[in-house]
Structure formats: structure tokens, C-alpha cells
Amino acid sequence: MDSSTSVPADGRRYPNEMTNATIDHSERLAIRHLFWITLGVALAFCVSRGLVLLRFPVDAHYRNLSSVEPIDPVGILIAGAYGCAISLFSIxxxxxxxxxxxxxxxxxxxxxxxxxxxxxxLVATLVVRARLSVELAPGVSDLRGELFGIWYDVLVExxxxxxxxxxxxFVIYKTRRQRIAWRVAYNGFLVFAICAATWNHFDLSPYIPRFVLYHWYPICMAIPAFxxxxxxxxxxxxxxxxxxxxxxxxxxxxSVWIALVALSF
Incomplete structure (x- = not known):
């Protein structure tokens, strides 16, 4: 008997087992899905640009900007990936x-x-904007841009x-019945997050080659991508x-990884 259609000895079929017999392939890509994905991408563009505009008074104060930063190509692709993912997840x-x-x-x-x-x-921007509305006393260091000892512009990282x-x-645990190749891919995301967190919290520059030092982000992101x-x-x-x-x-x-590579190299 074909292993893809076999039933375990206990007579039960496990729905989380990733086999052709248990996966429902009836969910075809429809026009409504494309419309919903397009709407999600458009909304993600608006949210991403809105956050830039909302943060401008803070950036103008601490970075001496005279105008809002222009649209970033990588930011557009990241926003598009975000919008696509949120639309897909909502479905x-x-x-x-x-x-x-x-x-x-x-x-x-x-x-x-x-x-x-x-x-x-959003939280960092709103908190710092509220703090900037209060004038500092003479001679006091301006630390209003810090949240928990972290500057607002690097809080996300x-x-x-x-x-x-x-x-x-949690995702790796829940997908333990998927095929091994995909479990490795999810572990690739975990390795990417661990590498990024380690890089941001520890000074590894003396131990890292200069090439990796300058291009560490696209190199780390290549792990889950490939x-x-x-x-x-x-x-x-x-x-x-x-x-x-x-x-x-x-x-x-x-798309995000290719954009990072193009701008990095």
C-alpha cells in the first residue's frame, strides 16, 4: 500500500500529518484572494509611510532632518511582504x-x-513625541528618546x-508533523532571529570578518530564504x-532578501 494513503495501526488518521491524503487542496487561488492580497499590500504601504510621517518630528529633533525621508525601495518591498503575509494569514x-x-x-x-x-x-514614536512636548530644564541631558535604555530608532532591532x-x-513545535525540509526552513527563521538578536546585544566586531561585518543582515536572512x-x-x-x-x-x-542584497552589495 502506498505510504501516502496508509492508515496507522491504531486506525486513526492524524490531520496534522503532511501527506497528500490529508491536505485539502480544494482551496484554489480565486479572484477574491487576489483582491484581498492587493488590498493588504496597499494598506501596508499606507501604514508604513504613515509611521514614517508620524515619527518625523522625533527624527527632526534628534537627527536634524529638514524634511521627511524619501520613500525607501527596501521599505516598500518589506511593506509589500508584510501586507501580503497579513492578507494570507487573515485568510x-x-x-x-x-x-x-x-x-x-x-x-x-x-x-x-x-x-x-x-x-x-508606534509605541516608541508616541512615547517620545509625548516626551518632546515637555521642555527640559536647563543643564539636563536630553534622554527623552530612550525607552528602557534603548534609543527609539533601534528599539525594533x-x-x-x-x-x-x-x-x-511555538511554530516549530506546532509543525513537528510537517515534512523535514519545511521544519528545517522554520528552524532557519529561528537561527536568523538568534543571529540578529546576538548581533544587536553583543559586540562581535572583533571576531567577525570585515565582509560579514558590513553585510551581516542579508547574510543572516539568506538562511531562511534558501x-x-x-x-x-x-x-x-x-x-x-x-x-x-x-x-x-x-x-x-x-523579494525582501534580494532587495537587501542589491542595496548591500
């Missing part, structure tokens, strides 16, 4: 067998990173990756179905 959250689909899992990971990024940026660690650990690519290739070689959730999630990750 996937109501679908069947969430933890059996790699694409749905990817949407959860990226959507959580998005929410952490936006929430930390310093805290965000640390907050991602328990989320990624792990996803390898997982998709393994699925294709083994003739497993690759759903549209997975393709959209992988495209979101790779």
Missing part, C-alpha cells in the same frame, strides 16, 4: 488544517514579525528579534503539491 486563519500547510505557516511567521515591527515603532524567538519556537527554496525544490522532486500559499510566502521572503 488562512479561517481555513482547514492550518498547521499542515507550509505557506500558511510562513504567513503566520511574517505576519507576526510585521505586527511586532509596527507595534514597537533590539527588542523585535527577541520577541520573535518564543513565537518561532531553506525555503530548498524545501520547495524537495517538494517538487518528491512530487508533493506546492500550494499557492507557499509560493506567495516564499516570494515575500525572497
Amino acid at each position: 488562512a486563519a479561517r481555513s482547514k488544517q492550518f498547521w499542515a500547510s507550509p505557506g500558511k505557516t510562513l504567513s503566520l511567521i511574517i505576519a507576526c514579525m510585521c505586527l511586532i515591527d509596527w507595534i514597537l515603532t 533590539e527588542v523585535g528579534f527577541v520577541l520573535c524567538l518564543p513565537i518561532l519556537t 531553506a525555503i527554496l530548498i524545501a520547495i525544490c524537495v517538494d517538487c522532486v518528491n512530487q508533493h503539491s506546492v500550494d499557492w500559499w507557499t509560493l506567495y510566502g516564499a516570494a515575500s521572503v525572497f
Whole structure:
């Protein structure tokens, strides 16, 4: 009997087991999905730019800016990936067998990173703007831009990756019945977050080659990006179905990584 359709000895079929017999492939990509994804990307652009405009008075005070920063190409791609992931997750959250689909899992990971990024940026901006509305006494150091000893403009990097660690650990636990290649890909995200958190909290510059020192972020992000690519290739070689959730999630990750590489090198 084919292993993809076999039933365990106890007679029960485990819905989280990632086999062709248990995955529901009836969720085809429809026009409503494309519309919803497009709407999510557009809203993500607006939110991302809105946060830049909201933070401008703070940046103008501490960085002596005379005008709002122009639109950043990498920021656009990141916002697009965020919007796509949030749209996919909002659809996937109501679908069947969430933890059996790699694409749905990817949407959860990226959507959580998005929410952490936006929430930390919004909180830091609002707190510092409120502090700037109060004049300092003469001779007092201006530390109004700090939150818990961290400057507002690096709060996302310093805290965000640390907050991602328990989320990624939970995802790895919930997807333990998926195929090994995808479990490795999720561990790639965890390794990326650990590397970024370690880099931000410890001075490793004396121990790191200069090339890695200048390009550490795209190098670290290449770990989950290529792990996803390898997982998709393994699925294709083994003739497993690759759903549209997975393709959209992988495209979101790779678009951001390629943009980082282009600007870094």
C-alpha cells in the first residue's frame, strides 16, 4: 500500500500529518484572494509611510532632518511582504488544517514579525513625541528618546528579534508533523532571529570578518530564504503539491532578501 494513503495501526488518521491524503487542496487561488492580497499590500504601504510621517518630528529633533525621508525601495518591498503575509494569514486563519500547510505557516511567521515591527515603532514614536512636548530644564541631558535604555530608532532591532524567538519556537513545535525540509526552513527563521538578536546585544566586531561585518543582515536572512527554496525544490522532486500559499510566502521572503542584497552589495 502506498505510504501516502496508509492508515496507522491504531486506525486513526492524524490531520496534522503532511501527506497528500490529508491536505485539502480544494482551496484554489480565486479572484477574491487576489483582491484581498492587493488590498493588504496597499494598506501596508499606507501604514508604513504613515509611521514614517508620524515619527518625523522625533527624527527632526534628534537627527536634524529638514524634511521627511524619501520613500525607501527596501521599505516598500518589506511593506509589500508584510501586507501580503497579513492578507494570507487573515485568510488562512479561517481555513482547514492550518498547521499542515507550509505557506500558511510562513504567513503566520511574517505576519507576526510585521505586527511586532509596527507595534514597537508606534509605541516608541508616541512615547517620545509625548516626551518632546515637555521642555527640559536647563543643564539636563536630553534622554527623552530612550525607552528602557534603548534609543527609539533601534528599539525594533533590539527588542523585535527577541520577541520573535518564543513565537518561532511555538511554530516549530506546532509543525513537528510537517515534512523535514519545511521544519528545517522554520528552524532557519529561528537561527536568523538568534543571529540578529546576538548581533544587536553583543559586540562581535572583533571576531567577525570585515565582509560579514558590513553585510551581516542579508547574510543572516539568506538562511531562511534558501531553506525555503530548498524545501520547495524537495517538494517538487518528491512530487508533493506546492500550494499557492507557499509560493506567495516564499516570494515575500525572497523579494525582501534580494532587495537587501542589491542595496548591500
